[in-house]
Amino acid sequence: MNILLFGITKDIVGSSSLSLPHSQASKIGTVRELKIYLGKNYPKLQELSSLAVAVNNTYAEDVVKIGNFDEIAIIPPVSGG
Template identity: 70%
Template sequence: MTILLFGITKDIVGSPTLSVPTSNISGKKVPNTVKELKTYLGKNYPELNKLSSLAVAVNNSYAEDDTIINSYDEIALIPPVSGG
């Protein structure tokens, strides 16, 4: 599954996109919900846990933590935005 990254999330990961495995590799659990994806990303990129908020969009719509995600979904991480 490919995740689109914006703002500070792109800086933390070091790339505008991130590939997440969609099948169990070495016994690691594959994220099936938005909440599991956030947990997975927080373990692999601890700096993401320091953000005041982190919205996730699935197929161009903001998603709740219990939203099911699939390998073919378009997923985006949307960090907090400050106005100016």
């Protein structure tokens, strides 16, 4: 599973992408499960006011199912000016 990271999420993780091995990715079946996984492995992500997740270029709710070959992007809260 390949996850693209943007903004502060990239800074927190220390990379612009994460590649989860199949053994870990197979345990993550929904957007919510992915958020839980990321929060456990990168606790600073839990401090953000919100995280949007896009699956295959479409914003996804927590119940959306994800698979190993989906394109996943983690998008932090943004402020306008």
